[in-house]
Amino acid sequence: MASLLQPDRVLYLVHGEKKIRSSLSTLYFCRYCSELRSLECVSHEVDSHYCPSCLENMPSAEAKLKKNRCANCFDCPCCMHTLSTRATNIPAPLPDDPSKTAMKKAYYLACGFCRWTSRDVGMADKSVASGGWQEPDNPHTQRINKLIEYYQQLAQREKLERDRKKLARRRPYMPLAFSQHTIHVVEKYGLGTRLQRQRPGAPITSLAGLSLKEGEDQKEINIEPAQALDEVEPLPEDYYTRPINLPEVTSLRQRLLQPDFQPAGASQLHPKHKHLLIKRSLRCRKCEHNLSKPEFNPTSINISSECQVLLTLTNPVESITHVTLVGCEEGDPEDINSTAKVMVPTKELVLAGKDAAADYDELAEPQDFQDDPDVVAFRKSNKIGFFIKVVPQREEDGDVTVSFKIRHDFRNLAAPIRPSEEDDAPTEAIWLTHHVELSLGPLVA
Amino acid sequence: FACPSAPGGANIAAGAVVCVESEIRGDVTIGPRTVVHPKARIIAEAGPIIIGEGNLIEEQALIINSYPENIMPDTEGVEPKTMTIGINNVFEVGCVSQALKIGDNNVIESKADLGKNVILTSGCIVGACCQVNTCEVIPENTVIYGSNCMRRVQTERPQPQTLQLDFLMKILPNYHHMKKTVKGTSTPVRN
Numbered sequence: 001m002a003s004l005l006q007p008d009r010v011l012y013l014v015h016g017e018k019k020i021r022s023s024l025s026t027l028y029f030c031r032y033c034s035e036l037r038s039l040e041c042v043s044h045e046v047d048s049h050y051c052p053s054c055l056e057n058m059p060s061a062e063a064k065l066k067k068n069r070c071a072n073c074f075d076c077p078c079c080m081h082t083l084s085t086r087a088t089n090i091p092a093p094l095p096d097d098p099s100k101t102a103m104k105k106a107y108y109l110a111c112g113f114c115r116w117t118s119r120d121v122g123m124a125d126k127s128v129a130s131g132g133w134q135e136p137d138n139p140h141t142q143r144i145n146k147l148i149e150y151y152q153q154l155a156q157r158e159k160l161e162r163d164r165k166k167l168a169r170r171r172p173y174m175p176l177a178f179s180q181h182t183i184h185v186v187e188k189y190g191l192g193t194r195l196q197r198q199r200p201g202a203p204i205t206s207l208a209g210l211s212l213k214e215g216e217d218q219k220e221i222n223i224e225p226a227q228a229l230d231e232v233e234p235l236p237e238d239y240y241t242r243p244i245n246l247p248e249v250t251s252l253r254q255r256l257l258q259p260d261f262q263p264a265g266a267s268q269l270h271p272k273h274k275h276l277l278i279k280r281s282l283r284c285r286k287c288e289h290n291l292s293k294p295e296f297n298p299t300s301i302n303i304s305s306e307c308q309v310l311l312t313l314t315n316p317v318e319s320i321t322h323v324t325l326v327g328c329e330e331g332d333p334e335d336i337n338s339t340a341k342v343m344v345p346t347k348e349l350v351l352a353g354k355d356a357a358a359d360y361d362e363l364a365e366p367q368d369f370q371d372d373p374d375v376v377a378f379r380k381s382n383k384i385g386f387f388i389k390v391v392p393q394r395e396e397d398g399d400v401t402v403s404f405k406i407r408h409d410f411r412n413l414a415a416p417i418r419p420s421e422e423d424d425a426p427t428e429a430i431w432l433t434h435h436v437e438l439s440l441g442p443l444v445a
Numbered sequence: 446f447a448c449p450s451a452p453g454g455a456n457i458a459a460g461a462v463v464c465v466e467s468e469i470r471g472d473v474t475i476g477p478r479t480v481v482h483p484k485a486r487i488i489a490e491a492g493p494i495i496i497g498e499g500n501l502i503e504e505q506a507l508i509i510n511s512y513p514e515n516i517m518p519d520t521e522g523v524e525p526k527t528m529t530i531g532i533n534n535v536f537e538v539g540c541v542s543q544a545l546k547i548g549d550n551n552v553i554e555s556k557a558d559l560g561k562n563v564i565l566t567s568g569c570i571v572g573a574c575c576q577v578n579t580c581e582v583i584p585e586n587t588v589i590y591g592s593n594c595m596r597r598v599q600t601e602r603p604q605p606q607t608l609q610l611d612f613l614m615k616i617l618p619n620y621h622h623m624k625k626t627v628k629g630t631s632t633p634v635r636n
Binding site: 078079113114115116117119120247266 | 570572587588590591595596597598599600601603
């Protein structure tokens with residue numbers, strides 16, 4: 001729920017490489033380290049590629065070949081929405097009898113958002129629903145391919161030289177096709193896994209993705225250097241006086257999304273294939289295990305009276321959980337944002353386990369917890385509402401923020417059962433402490 | 446029986462399909478083959494509204510000829526201005542139109558908002574949730590889209606919704622009562 005409403009009201013402190021405060025809906029919990037992890041403390045790995053409109057999964061090798069574009073779907077060059085194929089009936093002469101005309105289906109691409117159609121740029125209607133649309137060819141393709149081959153060969157040559165030298169000498173003043181770090185990595189792991197992580201100071205390896213396959217013959221490739229011309233095509237005479245046809249001028253975004261052509265006129269904007277998205281997997285950096293979602297979920301905040309705040313706590317696990325709240329002490333290094341003092345209940349709060357059937361079972365006996373009515377406002381299956389008292393410290397215009405620590409027990413049901421000699425309890429409880437910050441909103445005079 | 450048109454009341458031509466649940470106030474003329482859905486509102490406060498043929502006015506659309514903001518309704522000497530709407534226009538669900546002059550073949554998409562000083566020519570498409578309250582004449586075949594009301598020109602005008610109109614003219618009387626039209630037989634009301 002924190003992700004839908006007021007996501008930044010309740011912040012948790014994550015002890016990672018950086019201290020990050022963010023709401024629980026953006027955090028992950030590592031079952032093996034028993035710690036909270038934020039998106040910056042985990043490594044992101046590419047899992048698979050898929051097209052966001054047709055949801056077709058593509059293996060990474062095929063994705064690379066198609067330049068991370070879907071084969072079937074197109075983007076509107078005008079508003080970047082997904083194009084849909086529409087059909088019209090046009091009269092066309094029958095192949096057998098040219099004098100009679102029959103209705104044939106003609107397909108064109110159209111955008112539902114900005115009403116762009118493929119006929120606007122002069123693309124003829126196709127007779128097949130899909131597969132008939134081609135992107136225009138880049139006139140510089142040949143030159144670019146030749147340059148790529150040349151640089152591949154250069155990179156290969158440098159790699160061999162380096163292997164021969166066996167020295168880890170880095171020459172920062174000379175741009176290299178391969179840096180030492182990425183050679184090592186490319187050989188061992190293949191491309192794409194750890195390549196994104198660059199050590200600070202290492203040169204940018206834009207050509208790191210290139211490598212010749214083993215056993216390929218080294219042919220000598222010579223390229224002509226680019227030639228600088230003295231004469232440039234002059235501007236047309238009415239360049240400054242011709243009135244601008246504003247609808248025809250492309251915006252920067254439209255232009256740059258087609259880096260091959262970068263057309264200045266809207267009548268040259270051709271649709272491009274849709275870009276693929278990736279599904280990523282997250283991996284805890286410390287223990288190298290894949291992560292799972294967090295299990296603990298404090299939810300809504302109701303400000304019911306002036307200085308008493310009602311908090312709701314929900315227990316997502318099926319066993320009873322004990323929660324203690326402790327205020328932050330003076331001089332707590334993590335307590336940097338609070339602008340108000342908070343008095344948390346001193347007694348331990350007990351939350352019943354989550355029982356999916358309890359919602360439907362009306363005859364269930366009410367759970368017998370001795371609740372202090374000053375502390376516990378209500379209790380409903382695995383939820384509890386309790387009061388905390390807030391005393392704003394300063395009369396300022398900013399938000400009232402309080403911080404405290406939640407200490408709760410956690411049983412890791414998914415951890416592998418360690419064989420032990422004694423008869424231990426099947427799951428041991430560990431006590432976890434989190435630093436929580438609550439933003440309660442501005443002070444009312 | 447022929448129903449006499451009340452002065453200052455709705456003047457609905459034969460062949461138009463206007464549901465009884467729509468609210469039509471003031472001097473409104475509706476041309477033939479126009480469909481007005483239930484809960485549509487056409488309010489002629491500060492002057493008459495003339496709607497042409499073949500228009501499609503969907504639910505919760507509001508076409509209002511209202512007084513300019515700084516003029517009270519009781520001010521003397523204010524001439525009533527007529528709002529004219531052409532043929533084959535589509536007013537989608539929830540749109541608000543105060544434009545005094547709308548041409549033909551326009552599409553005003555859902556929750557669009559047209560101000561008083563806009564004049565739509567022909568073939569314009571005002572995108573969903575776009576507010577157009579500038580004082581200008583929108584050139585032909587303009588498409589206004591996006592949250593920033595970007596504009597572009599399309600090469601063909603939107604097609605008239607003949608299929609949809611025919612379908613609605615057949616189906617709506619089966620489920621709704623219709624307002625009575627002027628001259629000729631009133632549209633039969635089926636129970």
